Amino acid sequence: MEYAPHTDEDMARMLAALGLSHTDELFDQVPEGVRALDDLGLADGLAEAEVLDRLRTLAGRNVTVDTAVCFLGGGAYDHYQPAVVAAVVGRGEFATAYTPYQPELSQGNLQALFEFQTLVSELLGLPIANSSLYDGASAVVEGVVLCAAATGRSRLVVAGTLDPRYRQMLDTYAPALGLTQVSLPPGPQGGLPLDAVHAAARDAAVVVVGHPNVAGLLEDIPGLATVAHEQGARLLVAFDPLLAGVLEPPGRLGADVVTADGLSAGNTLAFGGPGCGLLACRDDDVRRLPGRLVGQTVDIDGRRGYVLTLQAREQHIRREKATSNICTNQALNALATAVYFAWLGPQGLAELGQHCLAGAAYAAHQLVAAGVEIAWPAAARGKELALRVADPWALAATLAERGYLVGPVVRVADEDLLLVAVSEQRTRDQIDGLADAVRVSLRQQRPAVAAGRRA
Amino acid sequence: MTTDEPLLFERSRPGRRAYSLRATGIPSAGVVEGIPVALRTSRPPALPEMSERDLVSHYTRLAHRNFSIDEGFYPLGSCTMKY
Numbered sequence: 001m002e003y004a005p006h007t008d009e010d011m012a013r014m015l016a017a018l019g020l021s022h023t024d025e026l027f028d029q030v031p032e033g034v035r036a037l038d039d040l041g042l043a044d045g046l047a048e049a050e051v052l053d054r055l056r057t058l059a060g061r062n063v064t065v066d067t068a069v070c071f072l073g074g075g076a077y078d079h080y081q082p083a084v085v086a087a088v089v090g091r092g093e094f095a096t097a098y099t100p101y102q103p104e105l106s107q108g109n110l111q112a113l114f115e116f117q118t119l120v121s122e123l124l125g126l127p128i129a130n131s132s133l134y135d136g137a138s139a140v141v142e143g144v145v146l147c148a149a150a151t152g153r154s155r156l157v158v159a160g161t162l163d164p165r166y167r168q169m170l171d172t173y174a175p176a177l178g179l180t181q182v183s184l185p186p187g188p189q190g191g192l193p194l195d196a197v198h199a200a201a202r203d204a205a206v207v208v209v210g211h212p213n214v215a216g217l218l219e220d221i222p223g224l225a226t227v228a229h230e231q232g233a234r235l236l237v238a239f240d241p242l243l244a245g246v247l248e249p250p251g252r253l254g255a256d257v258v259t260a261d262g263l264s265a266g267n268t269l270a271f272g273g274p275g276c277g278l279l280a281c282r283d284d285d286v287r288r289l290p291g292r293l294v295g296q297t298v299d300i301d302g303r304r305g306y307v308l309t310l311q312a313r314e315q316h317i318r319r320e321k322a323t324s325n326i327c328t329n330q331a332l333n334a335l336a337t338a339v340y341f342a343w344l345g346p347q348g349l350a351e352l353g354q355h356c357l358a359g360a361a362y363a364a365h366q367l368v369a370a371g372v373e374i375a376w377p378a379a380a381r382g383k384e385l386a387l388r389v390a391d392p393w394a395l396a397a398t399l400a401e402r403g404y405l406v407g408p409v410v411r412v413a414d415e416d417l418l419l420v421a422v423s424e425q426r427t428r429d430q431i432d433g434l435a436d437a438v439r440v441s442l443r444q445q446r447p448a449v450a451a452g453r454r455a
Numbered sequence: 456m457t458t459d460e461p462l463l464f465e466r467s468r469p470g471r472r473a474y475s476l477r478a479t480g481i482p483s484a485g486v487v488e489g490i491p492v493a494l495r496t497s498r499p500p501a502l503p504e505m506s507e508r509d510l511v512s513h514y515t516r517l518a519h520r521n522f523s524i525d526e527g528f529y530p531l532g533s534c535t536m537k538y
Contacts, residue, residue, distance in 0.1 A: 082473075084507055084511060088510075092524075092525030092526070093521040093522075093526070094518055094521065095525075097521050097524075098522075098529050105522035106521060106522070107521070108517035108519065108520035109517075109521050111460065111517055112514070115463045119463075119502065122500055220493075220494075221494065244496070246486075246490065248495060252497070253494070341502055342463055342502065342505060342510055343473045343507070344473075345473065345474060345502050346499040348472065350496075352476060355479055355481070357486045357489065357490075358479070358481045358482065359481055361489065362481050380489060424476050424477070424479070427478075428481050
């Protein structure tokens with residue numbers, strides 16, 4: 001694409017209108033000594049075809065979910081992204097639309113985001129949802145800020161089984177926001193023990209937990225809500241909306257704020273983004289809700305229309321009075337997520353969840369048979385397992401050589417666990433292949449034992 | 456800008472579907488029974504039921520209600536400069 005399309009005639013006309021004779025005069029206000037050199041030392045530009053050649057060469061050095069069997073977990077998953085999503089978000093009217101400050105020009109965007117909010121509200125189980133945040137991690141941070149403001153407290157109780165990247169983001173924001181944190185390790189069954197949460201939640205603003213947690217295990221959301229509320233604390237749950245067809249949304253189980261990540265729901269893996277963050281809260285928290293909010297109204301002719309609303313929370317307000325500062329969203333990614341869930345529908349979402357659960361259960365069985373230990377094997381899980389092996393990085397590397405992608409390695413309660421996620425894309429044959437590859441890899445890591453058997 | 460387009464939920468019709476999922480070869484009937492009762496879904500999620508044809512027409516009509524840079528010039532500040 002030619003980024004500077006002006007012809008000599010275009011420029012002559014503009015200069016004449018300005019009363020100038022040369023474009024150099026536009027920079028007269030820049031002191032002589034700091035004006036740029038004519039030669040910036042850049043190579044000549046390439047033609048589009050040459051750029052594509054170069055990018056294809058680079059891309060050819062990447063392993064993708066099309067060239068290897070993907071069992072990667074930890075927040076970015078190989079869920080199937082239907083063609084209709086790309087067809088919709090690729091439309092110029094959506095892909096090149098400006099932010100919807102002028103509702104008269106943006107009814108398409110605003111209605112699509114209003115629909116997105118309604119879908120999120122249903123998937124997370126609470127009545128109010130914003131039009132998206134950056135990602136799941138920042139959604140947790142924003143939810144925590146909401147709970148601190150709502151309770152007037154500044155202590156956070158954070159599950160040690162929360163996604164480590166989310167914990168890292170909380171570590172970054174908490175000191176600057178005057179928040180302190182205490183981390184709780186998982187109990188013997190892999191979930192947060194209710195008595196420990198109850199004790200820690202005294203004077204706490206919020207208890208933060210993942211459901212499923214980073215090891216793929218389900219938490220006792222109703223129990224956690226009860227013990228948190230008994231201490232006047234809120235419960236924030238980071239949920240997986242792709243399991244909302246088999247798991248009850250935490251908002252209907254007592255959670256006060258529910259967040260999620262939309263990367264694998266309509267968006268592409270693309271090195272980890274961009275995606276979008278989802279956040280839902282209760283009606284009486286709406287004035288503390290961060291991020292953009294689309295509301296339904298009527299125009300002067302009485303026709304239904306949509307606008308950005310309650311903007312004095314963060315946009316049209318003095319900085320020190322603002323409850324948050326997002327003032328944006330991931331509009332195109334949120335649109336992709338909305339199209340994705342509309343494509344799935346209630347039946348598709350239920351089937352997808354069932355496939356994931358069945359796949360993870362089958363994988364657990366086959367991997368144990370292959371000689372590997374699963375962390376908390378008897379606990380109820382979603383679509384991920386955590387493997388307990390002597391050298392998780394070596395196993396992951398060996399499996400990658402054999403065409404199976406597993407991981408990442410996550411640190412949970414002083415252990416390094418290797419994650420294996422099973423999406424609705426994974427087949428019985430692929431899981432059997434993974435188990436065989438694990439069996440062979442483990443044998444290779446124990447040559448002394450093998451030699452002993454041969455003797 | 457063209458005429459009003461109903462919401463996704465207003466275009467939903469019971470039984471319409473767009474999705475298809477690959478056959479995994481792993482039976483999944485009854486797998487929900489492995490989830491503790493208190494955590495199991497209590498009802499199907501209230502997502503719209505639409506065919507892919509419905510989805511495409513819905514979002515195409517919404518696109519027609521959106522001005523964009525592909526269509527014309529936006530004389531706005533910092534975001535225009537970044538673009």
